[in-house]
Amino acid sequence: MALRPRDLASRMAGRRKSDDGYLRETFTLPRDKARTRARDYFARYPKAAYMSSVESWRELPGGDIEFTMRRLPSAD
Known part of the structure; x- marks a missing residue:
């Protein structure tokens, strides 16, 4: 069975x-x-304080980008 992405x-x-x-x-x-x-996400939730990152991303067939951002709930 062939798996699709x-x-x-x-x-x-x-x-x-x-x-x-x-x-x-x-x-x-x-x-x-x-x-x-x-960029707006990183400006709102700085990487140093929230450990923000792009967890995953992919280009869809129509040219759109699907991506998941992750961060800690608070900077404390």
């Missing part, structure tokens, strides 16, 4: 621990808007 992504998402303390947001946007959204 979507199948692999779903399987990997199922393995992710939901109790690891991070908040995640997934976005699907055109490339330029995705870039702007990620």
